[in-house]
Amino acid sequence: HNVEYGFGAHEHATTGIFEVEPKRCPGFTFRKSILIGKTDLGPKEVRSFMEKLAEAYSGNTYHLITKNCNHFCNDVCNRLTGKPIPRWVNRLARL
Template identity: 35%
Template structure:
């Protein structure tokens, strides 16, 4: 490793979209305890990056309508330059992470942050976040709700879309 390379801190911002309701309602509705309905974003180079129904977006950290995150996880550091990272995001936004590719269960904000975290740091995001969809779908109620939930596209207002608004 180059001792002179600039290193950038990489953080995972975790938001509970249910604002605590999942914790109290999940045992009744699903028959199992869920601690939250997680939305995640990567914070690096002074910006917050996330994926939703409009594609890849960015904002100042904590700058969406969700406000400050419920939890911040330090993922480590990266030597990837901001320029290389933006090129990487651009290519993701034109292919894998276009807005029309968003799927609440299979291909969502957490899929995106997991991939980006591994690109930047070589480490995934916590498994309790990536395992949430299968936890919900493993319940009878989750199976009943799936057609409705599949039609939901989450895109927190307040971000700037990175090249993703055009659906090629």
């Protein structure tokens, strides 16, 4: 759908979910794409899904170990495709 979603920290009780151009998230260097699966949702449905998910991912709930961007990606992948992200992606949070 030509949109990439992420989750980041800030000190407000508003969503920490944001949209960026794929592979161009400011402050990060793109490494690789990993195909998890596909969704039957169209672009408008995915955006609506993200808007509903926004309440669960406010910026002031971000935590490097227990609720980070990889936890967000895993949640989204599970809900949209029924499949999790690879375990190695979030391994530092489990150390």
